[in-house]
Amino acid sequence: ETGVTQTPRHLVMGMTNKKSLKCEQHLGHNAMYWYKQSAKKPLELMFVYSLEERVENNSVPSRFSPECPNSSHLFLHLHTLQPEDSALYLCASSQGPHSGQGANEQFFGPGTRLTVL
Amino acid sequence: AQSVTQLDSHVSVSEGTPVLLRCNYSSSYSPSLFWYVQHPNKGLQLLLKYTSAATLVKGINGFEAEFKKSETSFHLTKPSAHMSDAAEYFCVVSDGNTGKLIFGQGTTLQVKP
Numbered sequence: 001e002t003g004v005t006q007t008p009r010h011l012v013m014g015m016t017n018k019k020s021l022k023c024e025q026h027l028g029h030n031a032m033y034w035y036k037q038s039a040k041k042p043l044e045l046m047f048v049y050s051l052e053e054r055v056e057n058n059s060v061p062s063r064f065s066p067e068c069p070n071s072s073h074l075f076l077h078l079h080t081l082q083p084e085d086s087a088l089y090l091c092a093s094s095q096g097p098h099s100g101q102g103a104n105e106q107f108f109g110p111g112t113r114l115t116v117l
Numbered sequence: 118a119q120s121v122t123q124l125d126s127h128v129s130v131s132e133g134t135p136v137l138l139r140c141n142y143s144s145s146y147s148p149s150l151f152w153y154v155q156h157p158n159k160g161l162q163l164l165l166k167y168t169s170a171a172t173l174v175k176g177i178n179g180f181e182a183e184f185k186k187s188e189t190s191f192h193l194t195k196p197s198a199h200m201s202d203a204a205e206y207f208c209v210v211s212d213g214n215t216g217k218l219i220f221g222q223g224t225t226l227q228v229k230p
Contacts, residue, residue: 004160031216043207043220056217090160094216104216105151108160 003027004109006091012115013081021076021112023091032074033106034066035090043090049074081116088113119144119210123221131229136180136195138224140208143189149211150191151218152182156204164206167191178202203228 003026013019025032034046048056049068063085065077074091092106124139142148149168153161165176172184182193191208208221 006160042222045217048217050216088158092161104149104211105163105166106218108153108162110160111158113158 004091004093004107006089006109006112008112009110010113010115012117013078014117015081015083017081018077018079020078021089021091021114023074023076023109025072025074025091025093025107025109027093027107029093029095029107030071031094031104032068032071033092033094034074034076035092037088037090037111039087047076078114081114083116086114086116119148119212119219121150121208121210121219121221123206123208123224125224126222127225127227129227129229130198132200133197136193136198136202136226138193138206138208138226140191140193140221141189142191142208142210144210150182150184151209151211152176152180152191152193153207153209154204155207155223161207164193198226198228200228200230202226 031050036044047066067075088111090111091109094106120143151166152164175181
């Protein structure tokens with residue numbers, strides 16, 4: 001049990017659908033992250049939120065729209081996705097880089113397996 | 118800039134034999150280093166971390182790693198592999214300023230009976 005939960009665990013959607021992925025952390029952290037993990041590729045950092053403000057957006061297409069309403073919740077809104085967006089989407093949280101907590105390891109959720117038809 | 122290279126994409130061992138997963142890093146200052154494990158269709162779990170304290174770091178499930186600055190390496194070892202160790206392993210370096218994690222390509226560990 002990592003303290004980071006993600007729903008749904010599996011999602012199948014068509015290219016014209018709109019859906020949202022949800023992440024919740026119960027660890028009291030102040031930074032949250034979205035990663036994309038595709039087969040045979042390294043983890044790709046998509047977005048970083050620190051203290052509910054987006055601090056990084058790694059050139060992610062606008063069909064992915066993150067939302068962080070508070071420090072415990074993070075959403076990824078999806079619309080008009082492409083088949084190549086099929087992947088495992090991982091959420092993580094940490095104490096953030098300026099907390100004085102040392103190495104700032106990230107704690108990961110189980111991921112949402114997304115399939116775009 | 119920080120980077121990390123995992124030298125083997127796939128390692129196969131027999132149950133009960135030692136495990137060695139190799140990792141080299143590049144960092145302009147004293148890095149924080151991690152090993153994460155990912156079992157099929159699961160998220161990543163932290164195995165161990167190095168944060169400039171002891172160079173030999175012990176983690177969960179009998180794994181350990183040694184930080185060698187002269188070799189810029191942080192290899193992961195375990196004396197005796199178990200079937201449940203079969204998974205994907207990621208070596209990771211942290212950017213101390215941003216907290217951003219830079220992941221290696223991953224090493225798939227296969228454990229044969």
